[in-house]
Amino acid sequence: MTLDTAWSELSELLGDRITRSKPDLAAHGGSESYFPATPPEAVAYPEATAEVSALVRICAAHGVPVTGWGAGTSLEGQAQAFSGGVVVDFARMNRVLGVGQADMDARVQPGLTREALNEELRATGLFFPVDPGANASIGGMASTRASGTTAVRYGTMRDNVLGLEVVLADGRVIRTGTRARKSSAGYDLTGLFIGAEGTLGLITELTLRLHGQPEAVSAAVCAFDSIGDAVRAVVDTIQMGIPMARIEFVDEGTVAAVNAYSGSEMALVPHLLVEFHGSDSAVEEQAEAFGTIVADHGGHGFQWAASAEDRRALWTLRHHAYWAILAARPGTRAVVTDICVPISRLAEAVEATQADLQEHGITGPILGHVGDGNFHAILLFDPSDVAELERVKAASDRMVALALSMGGTSTGEHGVGVGKKAFMAREHGDAWQVMGLVKQALDPQNLMNPGKLAPDAN
Amino acid sequence: MTLDTAWSELSELLGDRITRSKPDLAAHGGSESYFPATPPEAVAYPEATAEVSALVRICAAHGVPVTGWGAGTSLEGQAQAFSGGVVVDFARMNRVLGVGQADMDARVQPGLTREALNEELRATGLFFPVDPGANASIGGMASTRASGTTAVRYGTMRDNVLGLEVVLADGRVIRTGTRARKSSAGYDLTGLFIGAEGTLGLITELTLRLHGQPEAVSAAVCAFDSIGDAVRAVVDTIQMGIPMARIEFVDEGTVAAVNAYSGSEMALVPHLLVEFHGSDSAVEEQAEAFGTIVADHGGHGFQWAASAEDRRALWTLRHHAYWAILAARPGTRAVVTDICVPISRLAEAVEATQADLQEHGITGPILGHVGDGNFHAILLFDPSDVAELERVKAASDRMVALALSMGGTSTGEHGVGVGKKAFMAREHGDAWQVMGLVKQALDPQNLMNPGKLAPDAN
Incomplete structure (x- = not known):
């Protein structure tokens, strides 16, 4: 057990803010989604970037995987520690560090939720528009490149994060971006870490673009x-x-x-x-x-x-x-799919999906962000019926195949995690191998949220 | 001369569309900017992605540097082949490949200029908004992450490119992004190549986001x-x-x-x-x-x-x-600086720059994209007066230092090339080394536009 060798150092660093207690592990083992519960080996609650950096250094030295945890609302298993190791829960790093009124920006910690942020902003006349529905953490939203109902007007997390502080796989702390509205100064590292699902490093601070509250x-x-x-x-x-x-x-x-x-x-x-x-x-x-x-x-x-x-x-x-859809058939769970197609193909995609679900006897109401061509089917299954889950997953797979055949993507906003990983090669071709090169360059030990998004290390 | 060993293969591939003629080399040796002319060893005019791929494979096998060339309007020496090798001029890859009316997108080749694109779009009711002033090529604009006068409303190239086709350093061809408006399917490789100045690969096709012509x-x-x-x-x-x-x-x-x-x-x-x-x-x-x-x-x-x-x-x-500013003092050339600051600091930045230029006896009118906090000073110098050029460059350096001290960036839209490279470590700290890791992972031989943007290979 690699964690065992790291434990004394981790305990010394974090005291009782790192734990192996059963309830803590259980609370960080599951998700809203259909993946089996997989408790991590430990849960850490850092309070500062320096602690995250020290934690990652210790884990790197002992070969312990590190997985970030925001609000636990991701849908493709992104925050589940399938390879064990330490889950880093950012609940204690949840402050607004500053609001720039004239610049319409804010510096925040990753554990802050979007609702808490907007609550704090209420008196400023500004707001943060990205709204994925769930009261997700800002760090988690950045890590999955979240969007939601307002993206058609205000864009996704990609468009609303100006800069990041990131703890790299070796514990180094870097800053990406500046407070300037735009820059051509080198590779867009901010954009690289947004949507990386913690596989390249842990986001410890974000500079967000705010918008004026509409009159x-x-x-x-x-x-x-x-x-x-x-x-x-x-x-x-x-x-x-x-x-x-x-x-x-x-x-x-x-x-x-x-x-x-x-x-x-x-x-x-x-x-x-x-x-x-x-x-x-x-x-x-x-x-x-x-x-x-x-x-x-x-x-x-x-x-x-x-x-x-x-x-x-x-x-x-x-x-x-x-919740309404889940309640329609009590006791069910759901596979929530998330495809995005060019809008010219959207009606066809929805109609084909409805017909497919009907043909296969699957209950799967459809809803989505139609202005972006992004829609979800909430595919219900009885958790005690393994065959039904397989049928539902097959339907979800057919939706992805449909999206790709239309020039779309396997996930508009939920991300890859483990749930969409099987489609990456088909969606990206050799470009997925390029993602693998980037992953290997930044995380050569494959300890940052291993097993998610990127090709498996050789 | 490494090019000599590659020449027969390159000639066989491209016939008279690769040349070492003096006028062709001279036409691809300079820029609007203050850098000394540095003709490449050869200029290629490919007509298709497959040719670019084959060219890059040959160059990789023989260790020949490859530098892309669009319209030659970049301002930090991005298209100059300071390390020799082949300049790839995309003049013959300048077509609109398709316009999606309902999806408001277009597939184009990199050598197309923005004015030619908008001319072709005129009857569609759509337009491509990014306007850096010069009639730059779309591929070049993507490579330098260009923006300009309309970015405050429509965003920069980062916001208006949905996907790319890229020839990698080993000649492989990848596609990034899809025709969907958004995606969370893995690392944002589109964003990684935009602004990479051809140091990670050559862009051979772009899918652009278009906008409705305003009523x-x-x-x-x-x-x-x-x-x-x-x-x-x-x-x-x-x-x-x-x-x-x-x-x-x-x-x-x-x-x-x-x-x-x-x-x-x-x-x-x-x-x-x-x-x-x-x-x-x-x-x-x-x-x-x-x-x-x-x-x-x-x-x-x-x-x-x-x-x-x-x-x-x-x-x-x-x-x-x-041109008006250059004409105000006939025979002069200019260092065109390009800083971007948080808008709350903009007035102070402009006033401090004006005072600094006056103090040092430098003629440098200021203009810029004030909605983004981005401004240029056009610092005039007599090309026969080496001391004046040094004085002007020192003033430009002080402007960068000022921008960085205000939480801004050394370049809002002109890019790094060689002109801003000296500031990368100061602006990005260890994040510049991360850019180096990415560069090394994707271009291990350091043949794609070597010497620009990224840290020098060890």
């Missing part, structure tokens, strides 16, 4: 007779340059689950949920222009959520869709 | 009594969320040169040049809101350029500022 916000929901009509409305909307803040799709299966769970009474047809940000008159104009497009494509049942309360209800409904 | 465009110029007033107006504008399409600063020295060159009659004070994109009413509203902010900060002499012709005149004036 006015308005949201709406409207119904369509078919996904094709809804998508065509979206394509027109984006081509017109209407700066939608959110534009979300839910299929009839999702609507049924949400109605049952939340008591809403939406018609059992596909819907778009949208939000507009801007000045009062800009929001009004955007909404009017969108309304015209929607009418052109047979949209109906337009309902406004102008008050903050109604809007909150609308997006709570959307964010709880996952 | 309405309006531009304006207005005067301020001080740079501080102008910058404060810009900060307020951005915080208010007014989606400025361009927001450019010119100092009084630039105005004087432009007046003399173009016959314009702008007051000899700092100016902002701005542009608004949107619907008719959105543009009107944005302009009105901006006007109020400008008035709050003592702006005056507001002049509208509402007609397409007036707008073209305005931006031609801006884009010709470099």
